[in-house]
Amino acid sequence: MEQFIGCDAHKKYSVFVAVNERGEASPAIRVVHDREQYRQFLEGLPAGSQIALEAGGHYYWMVDEMEAAGHQPRLVHPLEAKKRMGKTSKKTDQVDAHGLGILLRNGTLPEVWIPPSGLRDQRESLRLRMFLVQQRTRLKNRIQGALARYNIQIAGVNDLFGGEGRLRLGQRLGELPEHTRQSVELELVTLDFLEVQLGDIEKRLEALMKVTAEADLLKTLPYVGRILSLVMTLEIGKVERFASAAHLAGFGRSH
Secondary structure, three states, rough: OEEEEEEEOOOEEEEEEEEEOOOEEOOEEEEEEEHHHHHHHHHHHOOOOOEEEEEEOOHHHHHHHHOOOEEEEEEEOOHHHHHHOOOOOOOHHHHHHHHHHHHHHOOOOOOOOOHHHHHHHHHHHHHHHHHHHHHHHHHHHHHHHHHHOOOOOOOOOOOOOHHHHHHHHHHHHHHHHHHHHHHHHHHHHOOOOOOHHHHHHHHHHHHHHOOOOOOHHEEEEEEOOHHHHHHHHHHHHHHHOOOOOOHHHOOOOHH
């Protein structure tokens, strides 16, 4: 009899419940996230088992292990799954795992696409770049805030952090109080370091995208440049997974 397995995954352990075709549930099994124990548990499941687990911040390695063991992981939209499971009088790991198994059995599982392992890995470079850009913006805002607090205005430059702007900023740093000046100097050093890191990661992203035509095609869209085309390519993945252009546009709005 076919089994439909729900997995309620946490950071350090997962709880599994198997539901059969009649809707009968097995006892819950708690598996700690030790690689060997996790693999042993997966090896004991029927070959090709379907396993529903929620999309969370640590699902990558679980999907890899399930696929390596010959099973079929089915990634679930967490909020939509909770709506479909409905309210329960007592929420436990066992109840959640059982609910996922029932949705899988009934064919009502709100699935989301599982990116291939290679694409998941490549996205880390993209997301690191996004993080570094955010840090760069925060640093620039802090520096500009310090200047504003002491009414230091540097007129006549379009970019305070460009070549001419940095030169003139350096000439005015002595007008700041000692500790504020030291803080701004350290922030400028950190900003320079971030620029080096961003340059390096952008070169790696460009090298990565040289083997695909998608990014070049996306650059033909209005306002889509070199970096945004890379962002879109890695986030979209295989465009064939979308049933229509409208589905792809809907994915873009949700991200």
